[in-house]
Amino acid sequence: MNMTVFNVAFAVSAAVLAVYGAAYLFAVPAWRRAGPWVLGAAWLLQTAFLALRWKESGHVPLSNQFESMVAMIWGLVGLGLWFRRRENQDWLVPAVAALGVAGLGVCALLDTAMAPLVPALQSNWLLLHVAVIMLGYSALALSFIASAIILAGFGGRRQPDIALALDRFNERSMGLGYMLLTAGIVLGAVWANEAWGSYWSWDPKETWSLITWFVYTAAVHLRRTHRWQGRRMAWLAVAGFVFVLFTYFGVNYLMSGLHSYAK
Amino acid sequence: MSKDIKGSAGQPGPGWGAFLASPKLLYWLLPALIVMSVAGTLVPQGEARDAYAGRFGVWAGLLLGLRVDDIYHSWPFTALLALLALNLGLCTWRRRAGFNRRRDVLTTHVGVLVTLAGGVATAVLGQRGSMPFHVGELRDRVESAAGAFTLPFSVRLERFEVERHDADRHHLTVIHRKDGWAETVDAQPGVPRPLHEGTASLVVVDYYPDFAMDEKGPSTRSQSPNNPALRVEVSDGQGKEKHWVFARFAGFHANPNSRYELTYELAPGRIKQFRSDIEVLDGGWVAGRASVSVNTPFRWKGWAFYQSGYDPDNPDYSNLLVSRDPGVPLVYAGFLLLCVGVAWTYVRGGRQSQGGAP
Structure with a gap:
């Protein structure tokens, strides 16, 4: 269950790039308006993943490289959305999504096993x-x-x-x-x-x-x-x-x- | 050190004083500190001189001469930190009038200076060492690299315990001498394990964590795995065989005429916590009792006791780190000022970007 949520979060983060790619390829700039919402959904899924892992492991999910890196991506996406809204920086959405996808990809290569502290x-x-x-x-x-x-x-x-x-x-x-x-x-x-x-x-x-x-x-x-x-x-x-x-x-x-x- | 406070009262003039108070010096000091800090993480610190000769060959003499083996306590590094403190102090003092408008920067600078002052207090006044104990031992002497010292009270280790997340696991490798097949099973006492597709089975009859033989027969001296031994029964179509296996003495007590050869490996459970129960004897009587574990130190009359070591081969041994550090309050005060100052600067920058005063 835990890793399924992670994989879905990864896929939704990648979908942000697909949205921007499609908007560019098909010359429909309006599609880009969906980008922040899809990235917001990816962030909520990352939040759910961290919360589930916290519940399952019994400790805060910051105890190894995998957990801390997912937390870092979660922070990156969250701060990116916050700055985008606060300072009206629309370019942040695809940029943060790209780095987030790369980061989650690296996470998937790390040891994902839960272990006691x-x-x-x-x-x-x-x-x-x-x-x-x-x-x-x-x-x-x-x-x-x-x-x-x-x-x-x-x-x-x-x-x-x-x-x-x-x-x-x-x-x-x-x-x-x-x-x-x-x-x-x-x-x-x-x-x-x-x-x-x-x-x-x-x-x-x-x-x-x-x-x-x-x-x-x-x-x-x-x-x-x-x-x-x-x-x-x-x-x-x-x-x-x-x-x-x-x-x-x-x-x-x-x-x-x-x-x-x-x- | 910010430009927008330059030009106010106390502006630096020409000369050495101005250079010592200037950001220019900071831009020399920071790279120098970075280079030396990196060197300290690349060259092992605090090892014996021979180890450097083996590792760095002809360069060892140069490294030792430059004190790179203990770089963070060497005079060049200490001098750089002292210069940094001087630079920061002079910069803050000479621009003090301008800091009326930049109290955030002033707070940050004072925070760094107070932290460094706390570091000096730690280095000069702090005492630190280790107390190696065996259960039951009473000690007041603390071993330290700077020389042993004596506490004004005594400490006795009453009990030491290694708590584990899960039980020990017994890995048994069974070899059929005639047919040649071999299989490794994770065995638990009393739980039968099938072998070789069910043609044979194995069960651990008895487990002795600390095996000993006395007049009454086999027994265990303690529950600590000092000499783990298993009494194992292997069954197949030809009958049952009983074996003794010892984790630390492979082949000991093995019967060369038996059908099976067994080897035993003990995988201890994952460690959850180390806990030392101690009592403090002050003025001739027991003045206090405490349990010391990792992240839970015990403090007594300005001294702090930390769980710092154990010996997997000796369950009665525990090492406590003992420390008395008068610099800590200063360091914490510096930390607080530093955090407040940096946060203040950030919030102030945000207000300015939203149209506040520049």
């Missing part, structure tokens, strides 16, 4: 720390999407309004991601002090989270002090997201440490 994860801090970090990664993924679109040449000098809107969106999503990343690292440190007796142990996951935080700290300051924006800021956001990906995937698979159970 290891002692280190049996804490309410699991929900607080991992959920906030994953939501932060979702927001930084939105910043990455906006940056990729800027670097692909959309909103150049001929379209200053679009360029400004994309850059503004990049700033807002990066700001949200930076705020959540900061809070997530802090929550992790407080949990570490409760579980291991030290708020900072220079474990590879901790260290790479701090490195990622340094990169985005530099980005936030460069925007303010040197007015970095547009393509320059987009390159920095892409670089920052590479650090996010390494912290999330690379550290889990290439390094061992106190977070080794996160695979």
Whole structure:
């Protein structure tokens, strides 16, 4: 039942791309109006999947790479829909759907088995720390999407309004991601002090989270002090997201440490 | 450090002071900290010198000379953090008048500074070590890399328990010596298992987690799997055979004339929790009792006890980590200020984008 809902959520997310593809191929722009609704349905299915998994496993579905990544996609789609509505950014729907489908595809390759929690994860801090970090990664993924679109040449000098809107969106999503990343690292440190007796142990996951935080700290300051924006800021956001990906995937698979159970 | 507060009272002038307070220095410090932090995750930390020689060959001397083996406690890394604190402190101080309009940024900067100050307090005043216990042992001495120290009270480990999510599983491999077939079954005491398409069967008659032989016969010393042994009965058309199998001593007590050869592997159940029940003896009498488990430390007179280790081969052994860290309140205060400041900045940015004051 659990994985069936996941597969349906995956299919509905892919249907968003089909809607936009059909609107383009058959030259019926009005069909695109269905896109946000279909993506909303995909998000509700992802929500149902996470809720079912929580109920079946008896613990918050954030205990391994598969569960946390589904949660990250859920956050990405949710924030994408929120930003689209709040800031009127329609391009977000197909872009978020594309990244969401790719992400769910990667999830399907991971170990989907449910397992009881290891002692280190049996804490309410699991929900607080991992959920906030994953939501932060979702927001930084939105910043990455906006940056990729800027670097692909959309909103150049001929379209200053679009360029400004994309850059503004990049700033807002990066700001949200930076705020959540900061809070997530802090929550992790407080949990570490409760579980291991030290708020900072220079474990590879901790260290790479701090490195990622340094990169985005530099980005936030460069925007303010040197007015970095547009393509320059987009390159920095892409670089920052590479650090996010390494912290999330690379550290889990290439390094061992106190977070080794996160695979 | 934001540009919109530049030009206010306390604006940096030329010279070293201005450089030390400037974002330019920050843009040198952050990449340097990133490079050193990455190096610390690529080079194993805190290993013996010989291990580096084996791993890095001729480069080992250079790595050790640069203290890359303990990079986060090396003087270059400490100096970078100190410079970061100085940069942030001077930047905040010199632009203090402008911060009246950017209290969010001020809060963030002060948060980082207070966190770093807490880190210094931890490094200078904190004490941390481990207390290896056997059940029944009374200790007040804490082992530490910086030298052992003594607690102002004693702690006794009354009981140590490893809780498991599921029962141990007994994997038995049965080989028919004459016909050559082999089969592995997951056996449970008292539950018959068919073998070789039902032509034979197997049942575990007795399970001894910690096998011992005394004058009364076979027995178990404890319920911990120190010396797991099974008494197994194999039946087929030719009759029944009884076998002793030992997980740690394959082939021990095997009968070469029997029709079957058995090997036994014990797969312990998945660990749910480690729990140490301790009592604190203060001033000559029992002052308190507590159960310490992972994520549930015990605190007594400023000291905190954490469940940190066990020995799968010794069920009576438990290792507790002991810590006293006066830096924690400062660090937490810094964390709070940092989070509030960053969130404030984000909310303020949102208001501006909706048409508020720039």
